[in-house]
Amino acid sequence: MVTGTFTALNESIQPPRAYFAGGWWKVDGIRELAALPDTNDDERALRPEPGSIEHMARLDDDWDARLALPAADLAIVGTATWLKEEFEATLSRENDGFPPSMLRSLLMPKGPGVATWFTRVYSSSKLSDSLPIPQQINAVILDGNGAVAYLNEIESPVVICVLDRSVANETAAEAVVQLRNTRGEPVSLTGDLRWQPPSGVEAFGFTVAL
Structure with a gap:
């Protein structure tokens, strides 16, 4: 799980990559994406099953x-x-x-x-x-x-x-x-x-x- 401010999208490569929380992420690897009502610090945590x-x-x-x-x-x-x-x-x-x-x-x-x-x-x-x-x-x-x-x-x-x-x-x-x-x-x-x-x-x- 990753929380961070979205700042860029690179569509010149495949699959496209989005930049947030201090790193590039493959768009097709994102299971779910949502805009949060308030800004949070960049955080990462293991996804609980x-x-x-x-x-x-x-x-x-x-x-x-x-x-x-x-x-x-x-x-x-x-x-x-x-x-x-x-x-x-x-x-x-x-x-x-x-x-x-x-x-x-x-x-x-x-x-x-x-x-x-x-x-x-x-x-x-x-x-x-x-x-x-x-x-x-x-x-x-x-x-x-x-x-x-x-x-x-x-x-x-x-x-x-x-x-x-x-x-x-x-x-x-x-x-x-x-x-x-x-x-x-x-x-x-x-x-x-x-x-x-x-x-x-x-x-x-x-x-x-x-």
């Missing part, structure tokens, strides 16, 4: 197009050091014949030296400095009680709260339940979202008018 979860979600159907022009509409808020470790975890469906998906390749977090990215990552301890969340963000994951504390300050079509019920402090869980009871309209996970929480996971959904 779609794995088990990408195939399950049918992301592999237009994988190169996603890499070239990502929607970049997801944000994750949590403890930065923990998130960094969790991005190295892998996921897979049993016996589907595809290699496991690495969370880092699936989510493509934004950071220094990346050629393309899907997800903005915010530290919950510093989130107040980054509010409001950009309008192009369509989903926000609040991972942990410290992140969930900002629930009422997040304006996004979808907000997912991940609560740790093993800790003694129930303040974050109580805030979510209060929001559901006072302003929420229930959503059926199995009927509306067609999702069944796995064993050991407690989950509920509701809508709130923005």
